[in-house]
Amino acid sequence: MDTGKIENIIDKYPSDPSSLIQVLIDIQSELRWLPKEALNLVSKKLDVAMSRIQHIITFYKAFSIVPKGRHEVHVCTGTACHVRGATRVLNAVEGHTGISPGETDQDLKFSLDTVSCVGCCALGPVMVVDGEYHGNMGSAKTEQVLKNYE
Amino acid sequence: MPRINSPAELEEFRKDIISKRDPDKPCIAVCTGTGCLALGAGKVVAALKEEIKKQGLDTKVVDIRETGCPGFCERGPIVVINPEEICYLQVQPDDAQEIISQTIVGKKVVERLVYIDPSNNEKIVHESDIPFYKNQMRHLIGNNIKIDPKSIEDYLAVGGYLALVKALIEQTPEQVVQLVKDSKLRGRGGAGFPAGIKWGFAAGSKEKKKYVIVNADEGDPGAFMDRALLEGNPFAVLEGLIIGAYAIGANEGYLYVRQEYPLAVENVTLAIKQVEELGLIGENILGSGFDFKITVHQGAGAFVCGEETALLASLEGKPGEPKARPPFPAVKGLFGKPTNINNVETWSNIPLILKNGPEYISSIGTENSKGTKIFSLVGKVTNTGLVEVPMGISLRDIIFTIGGGVPGGKKFKAVQTGGPSGGCIPEEHLDIKVDFDELAKVGAIMGSGGMIVMDEDTCMIDVAKYFLEFLSGESCGKCSPCREGITHMLSIMNRISEGKGREGDIELLEELAMSTKNASLCALGGSAPNPVLSTIRYFREEYESHIREKRCPAFVCKDLIAYYIDPEKCKACMICSRKCPAEAIIGAKEQIHVIDQEKCTNCGTCYEVCPPRFGAVTRLSGEPVPPPIPEKERTIVGKSD
Numbered sequence: 001m002d003t004g005k006i007e008n009i010i011d012k013y014p015s016d017p018s019s020l021i022q023v024l025i026d027i028q029s030e031l032r033w034l035p036k037e038a039l040n041l042v043s044k045k046l047d048v049a050m051s052r053i054q055h056i057i058t059f060y061k062a063f064s065i066v067p068k069g070r071h072e073v074h075v076c077t078g079t080a081c082h083v084r085g086a087t088r089v090l091n092a093v094e095g096h097t098g099i100s101p102g103e104t105d106q107d108l109k110f111s112l113d114t115v116s117c118v119g120c121c122a123l124g125p126v127m128v129v130d131g132e133y134h135g136n137m138g139s140a141k142t143e144q145v146l147k148n149y150e
Numbered sequence: 151m152p153r154i155n156s157p158a159e160l161e162e163f164r165k166d167i168i169s170k171r172d173p174d175k176p177c178i179a180v181c182t183g184t185g186c187l188a189l190g191a192g193k194v195v196a197a198l199k200e201e202i203k204k205q206g207l208d209t210k211v212v213d214i215r216e217t218g219c220p221g222f223c224e225r226g227p228i229v230v231i232n233p234e235e236i237c238y239l240q241v242q243p244d245d246a247q248e249i250i251s252q253t254i255v256g257k258k259v260v261e262r263l264v265y266i267d268p269s270n271n272e273k274i275v276h277e278s279d280i281p282f283y284k285n286q287m288r289h290l291i292g293n294n295i296k297i298d299p300k301s302i303e304d305y306l307a308v309g310g311y312l313a314l315v316k317a318l319i320e321q322t323p324e325q326v327v328q329l330v331k332d333s334k335l336r337g338r339g340g341a342g343f344p345a346g347i348k349w350g351f352a353a354g355s356k357e358k359k360k361y362v363i364v365n366a367d368e369g370d371p372g373a374f375m376d377r378a379l380l381e382g383n384p385f386a387v388l389e390g391l392i393i394g395a396y397a398i399g400a401n402e403g404y405l406y407v408r409q410e411y412p413l414a415v416e417n418v419t420l421a422i423k424q425v426e427e428l429g430l431i432g433e434n435i436l437g438s439g440f441d442f443k444i445t446v447h448q449g450a451g452a453f454v455c456g457e458e459t460a461l462l463a464s465l466e467g468k469p470g471e472p473k474a475r476p477p478f479p480a481v482k483g484l485f486g487k488p489t490n491i492n493n494v495e496t497w498s499n500i501p502l503i504l505k506n507g508p509e510y511i512s513s514i515g516t517e518n519s520k521g522t523k524i525f526s527l528v529g530k531v532t533n534t535g536l537v538e539v540p541m542g543i544s545l546r547d548i549i550f551t552i553g554g555g556v557p558g559g560k561k562f563k564a565v566q567t568g569g570p571s572g573g574c575i576p577e578e579h580l581d582i583k584v585d586f587d588e589l590a591k592v593g594a595i596m597g598s599g600g601m602i603v604m605d606e607d608t609c610m611i612d613v614a615k616y617f618l619e620f621l622s623g624e625s626c627g628k629c630s631p632c633r634e635g636i637t638h639m640l641s642i643m644n645r646i647s648e649g650k651g652r653e654g655d656i657e658l659l660e661e662l663a664m665s666t667k668n669a670s671l672c673a674l675g676g677s678a679p680n681p682v683l684s685t686i687r688y689f690r691e692e693y694e695s696h697i698r699e700k701r702c703p704a705f706v707c708k709d710l711i712a713y714y715i716d717p718e719k720c721k722a723c724m725i726c727s728r729k730c731p732a733e734a735i736i737g738a739k740e741q742i743h744v745i746d747q748e749k750c751t752n753c754g755t756c757y758e759v760c761p762p763r764f765g766a767v768t769r770l771s772g773e774p775v776p777p778p779i780p781e782k783e784r785t786i787v788g789k790s791d
Contacts, residue, residue, distance in 0.1 A: 018467040025409060025448050048467075059469040059626075061451030062409055078371030079566065079602045080528035082616050088754055095731050095753075115410060116453070116620060119374035120185040121528035122223035122535060133188035139755045140729050 005030065006038045010045045017048045020056060024063060032068045069104045069111040071149045073097070074128040078117030081124035085138065089125045090114065092139035096146050109149070151302075153429040156437045157315045163428075164306045171307065176212045176254050179230045179295050180241075183219030183381050184374075184413055185535075186226035190242070194227050197243035201250045212254050215304075218294040218382015218417075221536035222282055225265070230277055230295050237277035238263035268554070285552045287514070288538045289522050290498050291375075294382035299417045302424040305385040311430060313504035317393045318438040321504075326397035327353050330500065333508035334520040339365055339456070339493030340571065340597045341673070342519075342586040348490060351480035353398045355488040360400035363484070363491040364391055365461060366407035366414070369453040370569030371620065373600030375524035376494035378536055380407065380414040383498070384421035388444070390500030392431065395442050398490050403442065406461055408449040419446050453570075453624035457672050458491045460626065471628045472672035493598065495524060515541030519585035519596075529566075529602040532557045539584070546580040549603055560605040564688070568597025570617045570624075571677030573684030574610065593684040595677070609706035610689040611696050615643040617681040625674060632675025635666030639682055647707040651697035656686060701772025708752045711771045715756070717742045717779045719766035722786055726756035726767060742784040747775055 009026045013019035023046065027038050034057060043050050057063040075090045094100055097110045104111040120126055123135025127142065134145050154160045178198060182191050198214055222228055225239035231253055238249065238260065245263060252258045265274045267281065274280050277295075297304035305311070317326050331346030352360060364387060368376040380387060391403050405422075407415055422444050425431045433441045452470045454460045460470040462484050483489025499521060502510055511521040519541040525548065528534050532554030539548060545565060549555065556562045564574040573594035575582075582588045586596050604613065618640040627633045639662050642655055663679030670676045686693060695701045702710040715726070715735075720742045727735035727743055734750040737743030743766075745756070760767040 016467075018465070020467040021450050021464065022448065025450055055469055056450075056467075059452065063450065079569070079600065079616070080372040080534075082371075083529045083602060083604055083608050083613070085754075091751075091753055092731070092755075116369070117371040117374065118184070118410065119377045120188045120223065121372060121374065121526065122185055122226070123188055124528070126188075135188060138758050139731070139753055140759055143731070 001035055001037050003041065006041050010042060015046060017046055020046055020048055020053070024057065028063055033064045033066060066104060067108065069108045071109060071130055072111045074113050074115045076118050076124065076126040076128070077114040078121065080121035081126055084124045086125040088139045089127060089137045089142050092142035093127070093146065096143055151427045154436065155429065157319055160311065160315060160436065167303045167307050174233060177215055177232045178212065179215045179217045179232065181219055181226060181228040181295065182216040183378060185219060185223035186228060189226045191227035193243045194229070194241050194246065197246035198249065201246040205250050205255065207250070215298050217297060218299050219378040219536065220295040221291055222533065223535040224533050235276045235278065237265065237275070237280065239265055282533045282552055285547065286538050287522050287540045289502060290495065291378065291524060291536060291538045294378065297383060299382055299384055300420055302385060302421070302428060310385050311389055313501035314389050314392055314430065315436060316504045317396055318436055318440060323353060323397045323399060326393060329503055329508050333503045333511040335496065335499055335503065335511050336519060336586060337492060338495035338523065338598065342596060345492060345496055348480065349394065349398055351478070352488045352490040355481065357488050359487045360398055361484045361487060361489040362391055362395045362398060362400045362403045363489060364405040364497055365456065365458065365491050365493045366405060367449045367456040367461060368408060368598065369456045370598050370600045372528050372602050373526045373569060373598050375526050375536055375599050377411050377414050379494050379498050380418050384418040385425065386498050386501055387494055388421060388425055390497035391444065392442055393500050393504060394490065394492070394497065396440050400490070401441050403444045404465055405444060405446045406449060406465060407446065409451060415446065415448060422446065454626045454674050457674060459672065461491065462489065471626045474671055516583055516585040518587055523599060525599045525601045527553050527601050527603070530556050530560065530605040530608070531603040541585045542583045544581050545575065545584055548584065548601065553603065556603065556605045560607065563606050563608055564604045564610070566602040566604065566613065567600065568595035569600045570621050571595060571673065571680055572597050573680045574613065574688060576688040593680070593687055595680070607704050609702055609704035610685040610692045611643065611647050612706045614681045614685045615640065615647055618643055621674065621678045629671040629675065631666050631669035632671065632678065635662055635675065636678050638662055639679065646693065646696050648709045649700040653697065655697060656690065656693050660686065699772045705769040705771055711752060711769055712747060712775045713745055713750060713752065713754070713756055714768050714770055714775050715743050715745055716766050716768055719764055721764050725759050725761065729755050729759045731755060740786055742779065742786060744778040
């Protein structure tokens with residue numbers, strides 16, 4: 001882990017416990033997970049107990065304490081997507097990848113998560129892979145899209 | 151950019167911007183909001199730029215403006231060419247050549263890209279004539295297609311920050327609060343508390359340190375109006391906030407925006423930087439002696455943080471757990487100081503009040519609900535998108551006149567308003583006036599403005615279960631009525647949808663719902679039972695068919711349905727057997743296909759892929775699956791056409 005990088009992130013914010021969530025968001029988006037070494041550094045520099053950090057990272061959905069796969073799949077399960085069949089899309093992704101929401105497969109190829117509305121309801125059901133939006137998904141089309149990722 | 155020190159300098163700067171712009175010069179506005187971007191708007195912009203170069207034109211002849219969302223997401227990517235206001239829909243990169251050569255150079259309309267009215271097949275060229283837009287009242291969202299959200303100059307050119315001048319220079323803080331009171335504007339975040347009265351509480355506090363906050367933690371699934379405002383016109387939100395800070399006497403503000411909206415975070419952060427450079431945020435704004443600064447804070451994915459006390463805890467770097475009120479944030483808010491929190495759409499309304507007078511809002515709407523409201527009209531509706539309408543319009547007008555009704559010839563079943571705290575409204579109430587009180591009377595709420603249309607293929611048990619599932623994941627767990635109440639309601643709903651429902655379950659749900667509603671600490675738990683109560687109220691027979699007949703009339707609840715291939719209709723085309731992920735379809739060429747019910751996982755792939763001209767895959771519920779036809783009768787000859 002690049003300690004300098006983490007220190008730079010922490011130093012961007014006021015050295016105060018109220019910066020905790022913003023610092024963790026930045027580390028998560030930089031490394032795509034929160035390694036223990038990084039959390040130790042945050043705890044020391046912001047003067048926040050590790051128990052409090054654990055509370056925060058388990059409370060908020062954005063954080064992960066395990067490494068994410070090469071491709072992050074987000075199936076939108078917002079209401080609009082739900083009524084248009086998001087469950088079937090989610091089932092198809094689960095079938096193809098063998099993992100459930102919140103999990104990463106053993107080859108670190110896919111991580112799967114659900115998201116409650118990405119705000120492009122006109123395209124529902126929507127699946128987002130590595131930030132790229134795939135609209136009007138069905139179970140057959142889901143397989144097609146996922147096949148393209150190595 | 152110059153630093154502006156007085157109203158006169160601001161007007162000077164504005165005049166300078168406008169004088170450099172030729173109102174007759176063609177400008178191609180392309181929506182690059184999240185919806186259109188997902189549909190490829192980025193590539194359209196690149197293709198248009200490329201084509202302009204290729205055809206030997208340059209920025210002296212035509213401008214390209216990447217704008218926020220005008221609302222008609224269903225037909226994106228959207229392109230509007232000004233000054234003629236020619237509206238092109240579903241534009242693809244390949245259309246760029248024709249748009250430039252025909253419309254920009256040749257001044258002709260590319261007819262195949264314009265809207266065709268499905269009722270009379272008439273082509274509609276101008277944006278404001280399209281029925282989807284024509285029947286709206288677009289006070290807040292109307293500017294989105296006119297400005298580049300990354301350019302404060304664009305906002306100044308349409309009269310931006312005039313309202314701020316009026317507030318800071320011509321009005322005392324007390325007068326500003328009074329104007330907001332007079333406008334009768336109610337908060338747009340959900341509860342509908344009168345904004346002016348709320349401001350008055352914090353303004354009246356003698357404390358020196360106070361805060362103002364924009365609640366942009368738009369968590370309701372299926373609602374995205376705040377995202378569109380922040381992405382498309384962040385300057386108006388900031389203008390409202392600065393005015394509010396002045397009225398209340400706060401020198402610090404926060405903008406709490408959810409992290410799932412990366413573009414909104416980007417645009418609003420850039421907007422703050424530009425407003426700061428201009429000196430409209432900072433010290434001694436416009437020479438008035440008023441100082442103000444804003445910090446952007448990203449939410450980390452917790453629905454409950456939309457609740458104001460939870461939001462405050464999150465801003466302080468703590469888990470977003472609500473606190474009991476009183477004390478209200480106006481008395482003891484962020485870091486224990488008086489705080490005023492309003493939603494994005496509420497703040498966007500403030501500049502309109504200052505600029506046009508409080509009557510601008512109070513003259514629109516019903517007795518107790520004034521102004522316009524943006525709804526995100528989604529689900530099973532033809533024109534999905536954002537619609538801004540006057541309060542008091544009927545649901546029918548929104549869904550059918552503006553929204554174009556239910557697509558695919560399906561029957562309307564219900565509309566769900568207010569997100570997970572709201573309720574489902576059936577057809578019989580479609581003529582009610584949309585305002586805070588009327589929606590509450592039919593068991594729903596206005597909420598933040600999500601409006602999800604459901605058709606005959608939507609199972610109401612599944613909808614209620616969906617919201618409970620969502621809320622059980624999002625309940626912070628602090629108080630037991632919410633934590634336990636939702637969990638138990640969900641387990642009952644689960645067994646009903648699995649065909650294990652018992653007599654008395656409906657009554658048990660009602661009882662649990664009432665205790666959860668009455669005893670929860672915050673609005674999340676207090677409103678969580680609404681989807682259950684409203685579906686029981688209007689769709690009780692659907693609960694009964696699940697419980698008594700083990701039948702799901704909408705063919706949604708997986709455990710109560712089966713798929714069956716009609717041997718009369720099957721053409722043995724092999725499409726379904728090849729696509730079946732469970733390998734549950736027995737069949738070969740010229741062999742009628744049969745589903746092995748033991749292996750079938752009810753995923754619905756076969757139903758989805760069977761060509762509509764065959765329509766051989768059928769769904770069954772509440773009745774036994776017919777036995778498979780004997781193997782020797784399966785052979786067909788020459789039928790697969």
